[in-house]
Amino acid sequence: MKEYLWPAGIEEAKEVQRDLKERVKITPLKRTPEFIAAADAAFSDDLVFASATLYRLQELICEKNSLAKGRIKFPYVPGLLAFREGNVIIEAIRRLPVSPGVILIDGQGIAHPEGIGIASHVGVVMNIPTVGCAKSRLVGEYQEPGHAKGDWSYLYYNGIKVGAVLRTRRNVKPLFISPGHLMDIESSVEIIMMCVSGYRIPEPLRTADRLSRQMRRDYSEGL
DNA sequence: GCGACAG
DNA sequence: ATCTTGTCGC
Ligand SMILES: [Mg+2]
Numbered sequence: 001m002k003e004y005l006w007p008a009g010i011e012e013a014k015e016v017q018r019d020l021k022e023r024v025k026i027t028p029l030k031r032t033p034e035f036i037a038a039a040d041a042a043f044s045d046d047l048v049f050a051s052a053t054l055y056r057l058q059e060l061i062c063e064k065n066s067l068a069k070g071r072i073k074f075p076y077v078p079g080l081l082a083f084r085e086g087n088v089i090i091e092a093i094r095r096l097p098v099s100p101g102v103i104l105i106d107g108q109g110i111a112h113p114e115g116i117g118i119a120s121h122v123g124v125v126m127n128i129p130t131v132g133c134a135k136s137r138l139v140g141e142y143q144e145p146g147h148a149k150g151d152w153s154y155l156y157y158n159g160i161k162v163g164a165v166l167r168t169r170r171n172v173k174p175l176f177i178s179p180g181h182l183m184d185i186e187s188s189v190e191i192i193m194m195c196v197s198g199y200r201i202p203e204p205l206r207t208a209d210r211l212s213r214q215m216r217r218d219y220s221e222g223l
Numbered sequence: 224g225c226g227a228c229a230g
Numbered sequence: 231a232t233c234t235t236g237t238c239g240c
Binding site for chain 1: 227230
């Protein structure tokens with residue numbers, strides 16, 4: 001009665017990361033995908049509500065949504081976010097009618113202490129290109145980007161470029177973008193900018209965020 | 224030992 | 231992330 005029932009403890013989780021990080025591939029995205037997906041999660045006392053949404057990238061129009069639910073199996077530990085919401089998010093993405101050409105994840109890609117944030121983790125597991133889109137910094141140094149929409153600067157970690165600090169809206173706090181898998185920094189910035197519709201957060205992620213919270217609401221109300 | 228620390 | 235009303239600024 002003192003044991004936590006996690007699939008993997010802190011140490012085991014780190015071992016999984018050491019294994020997965022070797023499979024992360026950073027490379028420019030050749031062709032612009034037709035479909036892009038975004039995923040996010042909301043929480044209640046002991047449940048994880050994940051959602052995934054599918055958009056046509058060029059038109060930026062929503063095509064489909066999907067959901068998945070599970071029990072919380074891991075605490076939030078900076079650097080180990082994937083073990084808290086990764087699995088449920090992956091299940092939600094798998095429930096989409098078509099496999100997306102690229103996925104946006106709420107969190108870091110390789111801009112992570114071990115080079116394997118949740119976006120990279122999900123990308124490697126699903127073997128699909130992913131982009132990490134975080135609202136704040138986990139690691140790295142950078143110079144404040146210009147104040148105009150589209151301005152950005154590189155994010156460095158241990159002297160290496162690991163991402164971009166991107167202004168998606170004029171005079172508003174920038175986003176921390178980093179490639180997850182089968183993607184590079186420049187391609188990531190391009191993809192994100194194609195998804196900004198006037199708000200700081202890219203449209204698909206705004207939708208995923210709303211869906212997961214709506215799901216939690218409906219569930220708590222017994223719907 | 225202290226401070227930092229995605230969601 | 232979540233708990234929550236009003237308030238400031240573009
Ligand atoms: Mg989130």
